[in-house]
Amino acid sequence: MAVDAQATDTHPDAEADADVIVTDDLTKIFEGRGGRVRAVEHLSLRVRRGEIFGLLGPNGAGKTTTVGMLTTRVIPTRGRALVGGIDVVARPATAKQVIGVVPQTNTLDRSLDVAENLYFHGRYFGMGAREAHDRVRGLLEQFRLADRATAGVDELSGGMAQRLMVARAIMHDPDVLFLDEPTSGLDPQSRLALWDVIGELHRRGQTIVLTTHYMEEADQLCERVAIIDHGRLLALDTPEALKKSIGADTEVRIHASGDLEALARELEQVPGVDSARVVDGTVYAYLRAGGATLPEIITHADRKGFALQDVGVKETTLETVFIDLTGRELRE
Amino acid sequence: MSNAGITAVKPAHASSRSAFAALLLRDLAVLRKEVWMFLGRTVMQPLLLIFVFAYVFPKIGEAIGGAAGAARFSTLLVGGVIASSMIFQGVQAVALPLVQDFGYTREIEDRVLAPMPVWAVALEKVASGAIQAVIAALVVFVLATFIPATPVHLSIHWFYLVTILPLSAMMSAALGLTIGTRVEPRQVPLIFSLLVLPMTFLGAVYYPWQGLTPLPWLKWSVLVNPLIYLSEGMRLSLTKGVPHMPVAAVYAALVAFTAVFSKLGIDGFKKRVLS
Structure with missing residues (x-):
């Protein structure tokens, strides 16, 4: 059981400098009792450093599977994916260092309180105790959760839990932040609040990939949008150019x-x-x-x-x- | 926050090591929060067992093996009760949290995304369960030594103890990982009645394995029960003069069961978190 095939502390790929995500012919076919499901087929795209990139499509279009492959949890059937220049299939343990994920459901650690959720996440990523504590304090302020630091995560409202998940995902300062349907299930007010949070992260230079089936969300937030249906990329451009294209x-x-x-x-x-x-x-x-x-x-x-x-x-x-x-x- | 350049990436073995240690730290922090729950589930069963069999029975003249046998029984019960508590704790400490982790909330997700291989995340569960099993052994050791009405004659064999104790703890936790990943989350509690309980009753907890000689079919069929080797190993480490199976068989079986359960558990874990 080897750790990663190859371990270096420099990025091998020059293309990583401009494109923080590169996929080539990325394909995932699920083989189940119900037959083959082609969740994602021949997906080739590039995400630039510092941009907000949207994957827009209806439920079941293959957005979550795509994010799953880019974040090492879904093993591609074919193709290649690099995040921060690191091959996510060949070197998942290394790739995970540069990835932050906000999954679709609330996966906060119920055995820990609000601050501990952030603190231990930082420790998982190699932060020292003091560094992690300092960063937790800053993030709780930034995400308006400071007065909830010792609350259990079950006591949080949907909007607060979502903010905490975003804070947790950026705790280790990842190269790319993945947000999978970040606002689905949120009330309109919390949705707008989260849009503000995402916009602020973007202004600070965070590269963000978000999936959504809300076209307003893609339109408002994203600099470029990939429209996906039945696992295939149908169009990719800025929202303005896409709208003009018709x-x-x-x-x-x-x-x-x-x-x-x-x-x-x-x-x-x-x-x-x-x-x-x-x-x-x-x-x-x-x-x-x-x-x-x-x-x-x-x-x-x-x-x-x-x-x-x-x-x-x-x-x-x-x-x-x-x-x-x-x-x-x-x-x- | 600095996203101007690319984050400095550590070699995978370095990030894996620190992530493994941090996951253990997290589990110990949770254990400390739930220390009363831990003690409750650790102490209750052995406490009652020892109280009834080694205190009440001798006092009311119902001692197993008659008055002379009472002391011997209390002595051999120490190893057995420690063994059964360890397996109980090891399985519980790993399998029950996995019910929550793999359940609706998928809480394991954040730890699976820690910068380490998925198999190492699974192995950390075994390590943390093993620590809890060792703590359980220490707690029960104190109970089993001081509660019995008749004197307990312990004779500690240190080499056996310091090797068999951690090995047994690993095996118990690895069994927990297998159960926690291979059984549907909702059915894990059922496994305790269907698997763990019979294992305890037929695990040479209340009698040495050699004592089964009058029942050859039982004597040989219980060898599939991993607890047998744990009980025998504990008595080997703590008592003298109680008949036991060959030392090599105890070690070989403990190592083999640990390896098999770890493999089954890690594969099961991967199946749950990767697709």
């Missing part, structure tokens, strides 16, 4: 009775309508900037004999991009 800047949602497919086809005839399609009983029409206007669409539909029940207009979002790529909505 060639429209306004989305019109129409609830109507009758043949919706026919309505969509009709709407596509209106000058300035980029495209129209039916998704889950709603007609979506995408309008180019300075093109068709809402009254023109309504008039056209009316003239063709369609009874519109409800019409909504908004700017295109990452959700629009997802629908454009997959023909499905992002929400589960």
